[in-house]
Amino acid sequence: MRRPLVIAHRAGNHLGTLRSALDRGADLVEADVHAYRGRLEIRHHKTLGPWWLWERGELVLRRRVPQVEELLAAAAGDPRLMLDLKGIHPRLAPRLAAVLSDTTITICTQHWWMLSAFRHLPNVRHVLSAGSRRGLRRLRSRLRRRSPHPPYGVCVHRRLLTPELVTELRQAGQVVFTWPVDTEEALDHARRLDVDGVIGKHVSWSTGVGGPPTPA
Template identity: 25%
Template sequence: MDSILKIGHRGAKGHLAENTLESIQTALDFGVDMIEIDVHRCRSGEIVVIHDFTLDRTTNGSGEIASKNWEILKELKVGGAYKIPLLTEVLDLIEGKCSINIELKGSNTAKATCDVVQDYVENRNWKYSDFVVSSFQVNELFEARKFSEKIPIGVLSKASVSEAIKKGKDLEAVAIHPSIGIVTKDNVRQTKEAGFKVIVWTVNEPDAIARMKEFGVSGIISDYPDRLVKV
């Protein structure tokens, strides 16, 4: 059996404030193969690393990220102590240490994200194979695919693996990313037979991690990447 990719969810979300450089460093310290992060495009155009469409849950700010300039966002605190990072800052931190799964959360994120990916491939020590760009928003994935045939794409799903496979074929994706709630041994097999990796999220409990290993998934995204070390 191929080794299972150990993927830190928003860094090491179970240990430290999500989507921060400090949380990502913690995941790196645990020896992950990949970091998963979420991105939005802010008003001034930068790609920022944060999960929600609004600032209220994770920061001391308020309002929609898409309506804020980077000058404002960079002054906010996440979890009372940390900063919202730019995508470029995350790439600088993990360069040469592991690969990255960039989830396109916000609208109009595809092109700006792909611009960054292309820049890092052409001018830094990155390869296209170091990236996966994923999303629930199929229109954003088609924008990414239009931008480049080389960027690996992952299709997120929390409803139907078979539908995700259909979309994956249309997008020439490399992976399907199902929620653990819809994963079965059978649809893992079907997905792999269709030519896709199976990257499952969010798997935190030891028994669930063991079950996903038994099912033969390609990768596991966890808030507690330290629990994946024995996988």
């Protein structure tokens, strides 16, 4: 059984864990990007004004939040970054595209219209994400239309996938990622699904440094 790629979930949200995940052999390191008051911030928490961040009942004081320019500098040109665009701020994608230049990077989002901002950047890989049954229906419909700008891959919540669906998505020319994969049981399930990559917290599951596969 082939080893799926290991994507270090949220490890890029802190500069220290970014470097650690890269050094430990993650195939990709995921970070979340929000637009806020003219800045591109690296965080998963949602903002509650200038002082607080919130996520699932957890309220934390906003302290020093890294910005995307700092993340890119810390990665030092390593092509294993995957940025997950959060929210629907209309300036998020254009501002990010403006700072990427010739950076090789993977961009993932559930708001697919944002990806049009990166079409002029040949080194940006586009990944369409779906986390709900409705999103999955839209994804399958979109892939059947054979867009002139096909994405590099898709990322689908693990509870929505079956081996047959993974085969369907791959036959459409897509690299298939799934999340969350945070336990051995979840990893076994992902392997049975035969996905190309797993998004989880355990970089140690990676058996060596690799790169993203080339789409068919």
